[in-house]
Amino acid sequence: MSKNKTAGYKGPYGYQKRREGDGEWDFNWCDVGWLRENFDHSYMEEHVRICHFRNHYELTRKNLMVKNLKRYRKTLEREAGRIEASKCDFFPRTFELPSEYHLFVEEFKRSPGSTWIMKPVARSQGKGIFLFQKLKDIMDWKKDGSRSEEQRDETQVESYVAQRYIENPYLISGRKFDLRVYVLVTSYIPLKAWLYRDGFARFSSTRFSLTSIDDQYVHLTNVAVQKTAPDYDPEKGCKWQMQQLRRYLTARHGTETIEALFKDVDNIFVRSLQSVQKVIINDKHCFELYGYDILLDQDLKPWLIEVNASPSLTASSQEDYEMKCCLLEDTLHIVDMEGRLTGREKRVGGYDLMWNDGPVYREDVNLETLGSACFTANTHLGCVNDRKKQLRQLLKPFPSKKRI
Amino acid sequence: MMDEGTELSLTIAQIVQRLKATHLHSQIERQAKECLHRPEIQLESLKEDVRNFLKASGWERKLQNAVYRELHVQPLPSHPAAPPEHAKEPLAYMRKAQVNWEKRILKSLNSMCTELGVPLARKRPAVEQKELTNKWNEMGTDEPDLSRFRPVYAPKDFLEVLISLRNPNHDSSEEASAKSHWGLIQVPLHDRDIPQMREAYSELSLTTGQLGIDDHTHVPPDLFESEHTRIGKKVVNEQDSAAAQQYSRQGCPTGLRADLWALILNSTNEPEDVMHYEQLKAGVIHHDLLVDNLIYKDVKLTASNDDYYFVFEDFLYQVLLCFSRDTAVLEHFSYNSATPPKSYIQGKVGVEEFAVVYPPNGVIPFHGFSMYVAPLCFLYNEPSKLYSVFREMYVRYFFRLHSVSSSTSGIVSLCLQFERLLQTHLPQLFYHLREIGAQPLRIAFKWMVRAFSGYLSTDQLLLLWDRILGYDSLEIVAVLAAAVFAFRAENLMEVTSLTSAEAVLADLSTLKVMPLIQIFLFATVI
Numbered sequence: 001m002s003k004n005k006t007a008g009y010k011g012p013y014g015y016q017k018r019r020e021g022d023g024e025w026d027f028n029w030c031d032v033g034w035l036r037e038n039f040d041h042s043y044m045e046e047h048v049r050i051c052h053f054r055n056h057y058e059l060t061r062k063n064l065m066v067k068n069l070k071r072y073r074k075t076l077e078r079e080a081g082r083i084e085a086s087k088c089d090f091f092p093r094t095f096e097l098p099s100e101y102h103l104f105v106e107e108f109k110r111s112p113g114s115t116w117i118m119k120p121v122a123r124s125q126g127k128g129i130f131l132f133q134k135l136k137d138i139m140d141w142k143k144d145g146s147r148s149e150e151q152r153d154e155t156q157v158e159s160y161v162a163q164r165y166i167e168n169p170y171l172i173s174g175r176k177f178d179l180r181v182y183v184l185v186t187s188y189i190p191l192k193a194w195l196y197r198d199g200f201a202r203f204s205s206t207r208f209s210l211t212s213i214d215d216q217y218v219h220l221t222n223v224a225v226q227k228t229a230p231d232y233d234p235e236k237g238c239k240w241q242m243q244q245l246r247r248y249l250t251a252r253h254g255t256e257t258i259e260a261l262f263k264d265v266d267n268i269f270v271r272s273l274q275s276v277q278k279v280i281i282n283d284k285h286c287f288e289l290y291g292y293d294i295l296l297d298q299d300l301k302p303w304l305i306e307v308n309a310s311p312s313l314t315a316s317s318q319e320d321y322e323m324k325c326c327l328l329e330d331t332l333h334i335v336d337m338e339g340r341l342t343g344r345e346k347r348v349g350g351y352d353l354m355w356n357d358g359p360v361y362r363e364d365v366n367l368e369t370l371g372s373a374c375f376t377a378n379t380h381l382g383c384v385n386d387r388k389k390q391l392r393q394l395l396k397p398f399p400s401k402k403r404i
Numbered sequence: 405m406m407d408e409g410t411e412l413s414l415t416i417a418q419i420v421q422r423l424k425a426t427h428l429h430s431q432i433e434r435q436a437k438e439c440l441h442r443p444e445i446q447l448e449s450l451k452e453d454v455r456n457f458l459k460a461s462g463w464e465r466k467l468q469n470a471v472y473r474e475l476h477v478q479p480l481p482s483h484p485a486a487p488p489e490h491a492k493e494p495l496a497y498m499r500k501a502q503v504n505w506e507k508r509i510l511k512s513l514n515s516m517c518t519e520l521g522v523p524l525a526r527k528r529p530a531v532e533q534k535e536l537t538n539k540w541n542e543m544g545t546d547e548p549d550l551s552r553f554r555p556v557y558a559p560k561d562f563l564e565v566l567i568s569l570r571n572p573n574h575d576s577s578e579e580a581s582a583k584s585h586w587g588l589i590q591v592p593l594h595d596r597d598i599p600q601m602r603e604a605y606s607e608l609s610l611t612t613g614q615l616g617i618d619d620h621t622h623v624p625p626d627l628f629e630s631e632h633t634r635i636g637k638k639v640v641n642e643q644d645s646a647a648a649q650q651y652s653r654q655g656c657p658t659g660l661r662a663d664l665w666a667l668i669l670n671s672t673n674e675p676e677d678v679m680h681y682e683q684l685k686a687g688v689i690h691h692d693l694l695v696d697n698l699i700y701k702d703v704k705l706t707a708s709n710d711d712y713y714f715v716f717e718d719f720l721y722q723v724l725l726c727f728s729r730d731t732a733v734l735e736h737f738s739y740n741s742a743t744p745p746k747s748y749i750q751g752k753v754g755v756e757e758f759a760v761v762y763p764p765n766g767v768i769p770f771h772g773f774s775m776y777v778a779p780l781c782f783l784y785n786e787p788s789k790l791y792s793v794f795r796e797m798y799v800r801y802f803f804r805l806h807s808v809s810s811s812t813s814g815i816v817s818l819c820l821q822f823e824r825l826l827q828t829h830l831p832q833l834f835y836h837l838r839e840i841g842a843q844p845l846r847i848a849f850k851w852m853v854r855a856f857s858g859y860l861s862t863d864q865l866l867l868l869w870d871r872i873l874g875y876d877s878l879e880i881v882a883v884l885a886a887a888v889f890a891f892r893a894e895n896l897m898e899v900t901s902l903t904s905a906e907a908v909l910a911d912l913s914t915l916k917v918m919p920l921i922q923i924f925l926f927a928t929v930i
Binding site: 104172174205244247251252255256319384 | 633658659716718781
């Protein structure tokens with residue numbers, strides 16, 4: 001069995017680079033560009049695996065994600081009532097421009113003095129993002145009949161989303177940060193999703209202040225952007241491991257409060273995936289590792305900023321490198337090309353099974369325990385990740401193991 | 405020697421004296437006066453009733469905590485005829501060494517001052533004052549030119565002083581034998597061996613539950629963690645310092661640690677504490693001190709470059725700049741072998757009326773000083789609370805790590821203990837390292853001076869400091885240093901130079917301190 005990989009990843013498996021025109025592969029870690037061009041023309045045998053879903057952009061493109069979430073929320077409200085639907089209120093008010101320009105203006109006028117953030121729909125790493133407080137800053141996205149036909153054809157404006165900027169982010173020592181969390185989806189129908197215990201908090205290298213909205217270094221916490229800031233010190237490291245953050249928050253606010261916070265974070269993953277469940281083209285060959293960006297506000301409410309289909313795997317430090325290697329190793333364990341797993345596992349390495357066509361609990365749910373009210377979710381974000389030990393026990397050689 | 409009765413009454417008198425001057429005293433007095441209006445206070449049983457009221461309303465507990473604090477911080481009264489310097493340091497040769505060391509530090513500071521043409525202190529012009537007030541919460545954004553400033557001293561300079569310490573009354577003319585000490589510290593101080601420590605640190609034994617060991621993922625929480633946390637909550641509710649200290653020996657749960665430490669240190673955040681802090685802040689705004697630059701430099705060189713602590717840069721300035729100006733810190737010099745450096749108004753050197761303590765708190769920061777504060781930023785958010793806790797930790801423990809004294813928690817004792825533990829229990833390793841020119845203390849010293857801050861991962865460091873507070877002693881730092889060597893003994897036996905020995909011990913961030921300490925104390929074959 002040969003494993004091929006596109007250039008860029010140096011893993012412990014000793015991947016070979018894919019040769020052009022070589023259509024034979026068993027496992028493909030490709031980028032979305034390749035997928036777009038080749039997926040539809042590739043014939044994949046039963047055992048083959050590829051690391052993206054065909055139309056993943058329903059979740060990872062900012063405008064589509066919002067569209068799907070809004071629609072899902074409406075459905076929930078209709079079917080299960082307002083309270084249930086309010087559990088989807090984890091993304092800030094968002095409008096696609098120029099198509100929803102008028103709706104946006106209505107909302108904008110309702111909240112005078114508010115700050116908004118403009119993000120290009122399809123770019124990454126913080127490119128093209130800016131903040132604004134006045135309508136005149138986004139004149140280019142104005143949709144009205146005043147521009148002539150020729151003008152409209154000439155200057156095809158890139159699709160953006162305008163999103164209400166979270167003006168009260170949770171600050172640590174005056175600095176803003178966001179969370180990067182890894183969620184692995186191996187199937188949408190039924191929905192099966194794993195949550196990785198490690199992740200990190202990315203700090204902005206300058207202090208937060210609303211008075212300097214032009215200073216993109218303050219507001220954008222993407223490491224890619226931070227690296228270009230004049231006072232960026234690569235030795236400094238703008239990241240904290242998730243465990244570090246969780247401990248800090250627990251020391252500050254107490255165990256119960258932070259457990260509730262992480263439960264809310266779990267809710268974001270599950271609902272966002274559910275919102276695209278019916279839209280994504282399910283394919284047993286596909287799996288996808290998402291990089292979720294979450295922001296906390298001062299009331300300890302988590303907000304979904306965006307979902308990345310190709311989270312960066314380049315490392316900013318030794319610690320980061322090790323974490324990402326382990327992340328990939330465990331992803332491959334779950335994809336399980338070797339057929340070593342039974343399919344009934346609730347944990348593989350650093351991954352905990354978060355959703356398996358229904359919530360997954362730490363406790364074993366059986367006839368006896370069914371009556372009891374307290375089940376805890378099987379997620380351990382920011383908790384101890386003793387993956388090596390767990391893998392040793394899990395992958396002990398067995399005479400014969402059948403994959404279900 | 406005094407008899408117990410006299411000693412006790414002397415202690416009581418001293419404590420009463422000290423507490424009389426505190427805010428707590430006036431608060432209790434006021435409470436006692438106001439409670440006279442209450443119906444349950446009867447004239448016939450006035451004393452009894454007032455006492456009961458104070459007990460029920462929690463004031464007796466506060467008083468208890470204050471007394472407890474005094475007992476811990478101040479040394480026991482020695483013989484009435486003993487001069488005050490004996491309270492600082494009973495051994496004359498240690499006192500002398502400390503005085504000489506201080507002379508060197510002061511000389512270094514003064515010459516830097518002259519060289520750079522920077523005054524020790526200057527009043528800030530109004531414009532600068534306003535600027536600093538606006539920037540108070542983000543002083544880290546300042547990029548002053550610090551290239552000309554050097555730290556006044558580094559731990560390794562201090563180590564050389566300790567190595568050269570000799571007791572003039574000690575006859576060290578005996579031939580070097582197996583019994584002689586192989587390490588660098590050559591003073592005959594008494595310290596505890598492992599059997600004695602097993603008794604003293606009984607709560608760390610293999611059969612007792614510990615945070616840092618028994619809260620690990622595979623251990624069901626019902627076995628220890630849940631119950632321990634429940635007790636912790638109770639201790640916090642009772643607001644009992646003594647109970648909190650005892651509790652801390654088995655570790656503090658993350659969610660309760662901030663409250664427990666504040667309780668153990670009797671560090672309050674009453675309005676007068678906040679006001680005191682604000683006054684210090686005003687002092688920072690009005691005057692610029694030379695040591696401020698040393699603080700800036702230290703923070704930039706150490707905490708700002710640390711993955712865990714870089715985020716707290718601003719807090720560190722807010723605490724340390726105020727700390728330098730806090731004359732309340734001068735009190736601790738009555739039991740610190742060190743003496744605050746004095747500076748004289750120009751032309752009046754030696755004339756006491758023109759002497760001024762410099763810096764105002766008498767503590768000259770050295771390279772790495774900010775690391776004493778950094779871990780506390782993890783627990784406390786409000787600058788005044790953070791400040792209060794740090795100051796208390798400094799005047800109880802940290803000062804002992806950079807002054808020459810015979811105290812059992814002093815750095816000299818810690819170094820000696822470390823070396824003795826190694827020589828007794830890991831003689832082969834010690835011998836080997838000595839032979840290759842890698843004296844173990846040369847590597848371990850920097851860990852101990854900082855109480856391991858910046859070398860361990862934060863959660864492990866906090867578990868260690870739980871025990872420092874719990875046992876009211878820094879001895880555990882020496883034990884951990886020895887335990888680290890024991891843990892890496894195999895690798896260390898293979899190195900052939902000081903540099904490679906240092907490389908083996910360069911990264912302690914993955915160590916789990918409690919298992920190491922536990923095994924070293926309770927599983928070592930003696």
